[in-house]
Amino acid sequence: MRAVHKRYLREFFPAMLAYVLLLFFSVGWLKTLEGSLARTLVTLLPVLPIAFVIRAMVRVIRDQDEFERRIDLESIAIAGGIGAFGFFTYGMLLNARVIAAPPAEAVAIWVLPVLLGCFGVVKCAVRLYYRAR
Incomplete structure (x- = not known):
């Protein structure tokens, strides 16, 4: 496996793991929250790791x-x-x-x-x- 693909896996898997964990966490936490701002922030928690997934995809494509x-x-x-x-x-x-x-x-x-x-x-x-x- 080439170095560019190893780097991709090092970036992709932790971001996906963070996404899955934050998704479960936010869905559970969301049930206990009141107010738009708090619900918005908790709902958007899993979006951040997806940005890192997209970044990893762009970097691997760029460097191939x-x-x-x-x-x-x-x-x-x-x-x-x-x-x-x-x-x-x-x-x-x-x-x-x-x-x-x-x-x-x-x-x-x-x-x-x-x-x-x-x-x-x-x-x-x-x-x-x-x-x-």
């Missing part, structure tokens, strides 16, 4: 070689398209009242996980594509 960057660029473009198409399709079905509408926050909170999940799956597929060529 050209071929690895190409794979990541194609993967994020395809993943973004898949996620956007999926949410657009979902929105059209909601608009037509074909499916029951959930609360807006239930949809909004899934945008980043869907994008990152699609990116991971698509990146594996793009790597396999280039390996086979």
Whole structure:
């Protein structure tokens, strides 16, 4: 494993662990709080580690070689398209009242996980594509 990828793992995993811990902590704490400011601050606690996850992703992409960057660029473009198409399709079905509408926050909170999940799956597929060529 190259040094750039080792650094990525050293940055990514602690940030994800902090996210998970802060998410559980904030959800539990939020139930006991009154007032908008306190609820806002506690709700946004898990967002900070996600900023570090994004920073780690940007740094690894920036510091990779050209071929690895190409794979990541194609993967994020395809993943973004898949996620956007999926949410657009979902929105059209909601608009037509074909499916029951959930609360807006239930949809909004899934945008980043869907994008990152699609990116991971698509990146594996793009790597396999280039390996086979």
